[in-house]
């Protein structure tokens with residue numbers, strides 16, 4: 001039952017984008033409709049947040065992903 | 081990457097069986113987020129579906145679930161609700177499931193105003209069986225049974241539900257997941273028969289036959305053919321052709337069937353009928 005979770009995490013100091021590669025079916029929806037062109041497909045068609053600094057945390061990629069394979073979380077700003 | 085979604089799905093069933101980019105998964109996400117917003121107890125929710133790709137949704141949610149027969153999800157759901165009106169009963173149907181084989185159940189569930197929430201995933205085609213046209217396939221579009229284009233006029237499910245007596249009627253799309261989530265939430269919260277049609281994409285059966293090869297092409301098309309209810313109201317009959325209004329169309333209060341039935345039980349008991 002237990003599945004190996006292959007989750008890739010990309011993060012800067014404001015946003016954390018996680019991609020669950022085993023669930024992603026390379027449909028291209030997240031890449032096509034990201035308003036800031038944050039996501040770029042790799043050679044398997046799975047998204048890589050190459051321009052993560054442009055991300056506005058709109059979460060549209062997460063909400064439109066039919067496979068729950070991409071999530072966007074805010075990173076709490078820390079003082080130090 | 082734990083999100084609210086993980087609290088409501090049967091993770092061992094994933095990745096889901098749908099084709100890449102299939103809108104069913106987007107609707108699944110919208111349903112789950114709506115339920116999470118309402119903070120409902122998972123064990124008090126029953127999700128009922130018929131047969132079709134869309135109906136596979138009940139296999140993925142961690143509620144009480146029932147995957148029934150083609151077109152008959154509403155009769156099963158009616159039985160569940162009548163037996164235990166405290167349960168929240170959600171019915172997920174495909175366009176064929178709801179409006180072809182299940183069309184009669186649909187209008188009568190609305191007429192009775194039984195307290196169920198019907199979510200219709202309208203991909204405008206019989207997805208599972210290879211692209212036969214359904215009563216919601218637009219005129220002129222192609223299906224495996226309409227190789228020269230569909231000559232039928234399609235139902236407007238919103239108008240049908242309103243005319244039949246539903247209490248809540250709305251339409252959303254998979255392109256607009258936030259709006260769809262809030263429409264589903266309102267429908268779930270409404271007492272009586274509530275209907276939310278979600279226009280969805282089937283890139284494999286519908287898209288291929290209608291020159292939209294990629295899921296993204298289909299979502300762009302859905303964006304192009306839909307307008308807000310407000311814009312729609314200003315349209316001329318010509319401008320309305322081939323377009324769909326989205327938003328909330330009806331929210332009214334009238335006694336639901338289970339309440340009326342409770343009254344009948346009381347009346348019968350007062351007259352000395354069996355307890």
Ligand SMILES: Cc1ncc(C[n+]2csc(CCOP(=O)(O)OP(=O)(O)O)c2C)c(N)n1
Pocket residue numbers: 131132133134135150173174175176177178201203205206207208209214282
């Ligand atoms: C009584 C009966 N008739 C026909 C079928 C074959 N059948 C299975 S799914 C389906 C239609 C599916 O279309 P829809 O309801 O739109 O669901 P989708 O697959 O598009 O989500 C049909 C005709 C069946 N399973 N049972």
Ligand code: SF4
Pocket residue numbers: 033034035036037038039049054055056057058059060061062072
């Ligand atoms: S959250 Fe919005 S901006 Fe950021 S990657 Fe997703 S779609 Fe693009």
Ligand code: SF4
Pocket residue numbers: 023024025026027028029030031045046047064065066067068069070101
């Ligand atoms: S939308 Fe989801 S399944 Fe499709 S490519 Fe993006 S992460 Fe993968």
Ligand code: SF4
Pocket residue numbers: 097098099101102103104133134203207208281282283284285286
């Ligand atoms: S055939 Fe169509 S509706 Fe069925 S899973 Fe594939 S894309 Fe989705």
Ligand SMILES: [Mg+2]
Pocket residue numbers: 132174175176201202203204205206207214
């Ligand atoms: Mg269908």
